Amino acid sequence: MLKINNLNPTAKLLSNLILLVACVMIFDPQTMVMLFLTTVFFGVITRSFRKKSIKALLPLLCFAFAILWMNAAFAKVNHPQIIGTLGPLNFSDKGLIVGLSLCFRVMTIGISSIIFTTNTDPNDFILSLIKQCRLSPGIAYGMLTAFRFLPSIEADLTLIIAAHQIRNAKKQKWYAKNSSAWYRNAIPLLAVNLRRAERVAIAMEARGFENNMVRTYHKTIDWQKKDTIFVACAALIIILIISYSAYQGWLVGFKTWQGF
Amino acid sequence: MKKANWSLKDIMVLCVLGVAFGALYIGGVSLWAVANAVFGPVGLDMVYGIWFTASITAAYIIRKPGIAFGAEMLAALSEILLGTPAGVSVILGGAIQGIGCEAIFAASGWKKYSTPVLILAGMGASVTSFAYNYIAYGYSKFALMMLAGMLSIRLISGAILAGVLGKVIGDGLAATGALSSFPLGRERAVKSVQP
Numbered sequence: 001m002l003k004i005n006n007l008n009p010t011a012k013l014l015s016n017l018i019l020l021v022a023c024v025m026i027f028d029p030q031t032m033v034m035l036f037l038t039t040v041f042f043g044v045i046t047r048s049f050r051k052k053s054i055k056a057l058l059p060l061l062c063f064a065f066a067i068l069w070m071n072a073a074f075a076k077v078n079h080p081q082i083i084g085t086l087g088p089l090n091f092s093d094k095g096l097i098v099g100l101s102l103c104f105r106v107m108t109i110g111i112s113s114i115i116f117t118t119n120t121d122p123n124d125f126i127l128s129l130i131k132q133c134r135l136s137p138g139i140a141y142g143m144l145t146a147f148r149f150l151p152s153i154e155a156d157l158t159l160i161i162a163a164h165q166i167r168n169a170k171k172q173k174w175y176a177k178n179s180s181a182w183y184r185n186a187i188p189l190l191a192v193n194l195r196r197a198e199r200v201a202i203a204m205e206a207r208g209f210e211n212n213m214v215r216t217y218h219k220t221i222d223w224q225k226k227d228t229i230f231v232a233c234a235a236l237i238i239i240l241i242i243s244y245s246a247y248q249g250w251l252v253g254f255k256t257w258q259g260f
Numbered sequence: 261m262k263k264a265n266w267s268l269k270d271i272m273v274l275c276v277l278g279v280a281f282g283a284l285y286i287g288g289v290s291l292w293a294v295a296n297a298v299f300g301p302v303g304l305d306m307v308y309g310i311w312f313t314a315s316i317t318a319a320y321i322i323r324k325p326g327i328a329f330g331a332e333m334l335a336a337l338s339e340i341l342l343g344t345p346a347g348v349s350v351i352l353g354g355a356i357q358g359i360g361c362e363a364i365f366a367a368s369g370w371k372k373y374s375t376p377v378l379i380l381a382g383m384g385a386s387v388t389s390f391a392y393n394y395i396a397y398g399y400s401k402f403a404l405m406m407l408a409g410m411l412s413i414r415l416i417s418g419a420i421l422a423g424v425l426g427k428v429i430g431d432g433l434a435a436t437g438a439l440s441s442f443p444l445g446r447e448r449a450v451k452s453v454q455p
Contacts, residue, residue: 063293183428201268209268211271
């Protein structure tokens with residue numbers, strides 16, 4: 001099994017962006033299926049598919065399927081052959097081909113993202129953004145601090161609900177309760193955390209923290225040779241797939257504006 | 261061009277809003293999945309406005325150049341950290357949506373934060389995000405009438421779910437007194453003492 005947890009998060013992000021750009025430029029199903037299968041294979045050998053990540057993919061699969069049938073039914077193609085009907089919808093062969101390439105594009109982007117998030121530690125990602133992407137330490141530490149608030153949100157919510165129950169024992173109809181509950185809970189929850197953020201900002205300033213200061217770090221995420229090799233390999237595999245597709249005559253690249 | 265002069269307090273509040281809305285955005289994916297299953301990609305346009313709310317709310321509260329763009333980027337970053345299925349593409353999407361919102365506030369010189377401006381900012385993000393989806397999801401294959409319909413739905417969604425909802429959330433927060441040190445809170449305090 002391949003381990004990519006110890007690679008620089010920026011290297012993984014860069015590889016993801018290269019794949020994203022390649023996917024957006026490709027309009028044929030064969031190349032997209034090859035990229036999709038390669039991404040799935042990479043996900044399998046890095047053990048990236050867990051119950052939680054597969055669950056997170058479900059909405060994206062719905063979107064991919066919707067893209068597929070809508071293109072099969074509505075895509076603007078030359079000389080379409082009707083291959084099936086469902087009520088008022090006529091599905092064409094060429095529309096289905098367009099839909100398939102876009103469907104696999106969405107799934108490839110989704111799966112590559114799952115691989116990234118499963119194999120990346122949030123703290124390392126932020127530290128890597130500071131070092132490699134020149135992210136302001138103020139924003140980076142602000143994000144890390146804001147994430148520290150997340151575990152306390154559940155306790156805050158319980159407190160807010162209890163306070164509402166004490167003040168307003170009158171029972172509401174289910175529809176009134178559901179429609180207004182999010183607002184009644186979300187506003188105090190946000191207000192509590194904004195107050196907390198202000199207090200933390202004052203505490204940070206009191207300890208000499210400035211937004212754009214030059215500072216040292218307890219832990220740094222450096223760019224190593226293995227990161228360069230990883231990004232180069234990812235780019236090379238994508239180029240090889242596209243080249244093979246072009247050699248076979250399958251490749252349909254990014255199409256310029258054709259008019260409606 | 262005004263210089264983005266953010267204090268540490270602004271940044272901290274922006275980060276909290278970014279994380280909170282990042283979590284909301286991930287929740288929005290489920291809503292999108294339901295709308296998608298019923299209406300296809302048009303369903304995405306119906307709920308798309310949810311993904312611009314962070315920039316509208318943050319800009320309405322803090323009222324400084326770059327806040328709308330920054331809020332959208334931080335919400336995208338927190339989505340990645342929380343594990344979104346849309347993954348790193350949300351950074352690009354967030355930047356494009358943020359630019360759409362920020363452009364409207366920039367056009368007003370970062371001085372007007374009235375309801376029409378907030379609604380326009382939501383619609384601005386609708387336009388830029390639609391252009392991004394047009395390229396990324398191959399919308400060029402759809403007929404003109406269908407594209408016009410999808411864009412119209414997204415504009416309405418941006419106006420209501422981002423513009424109006426962003427203002428409602430900002431006003432709700434101001435009413436709690438938590439924004440007393442921010443421009444929105446100060447504006448409220450001045451209004452409350454005026455006859």
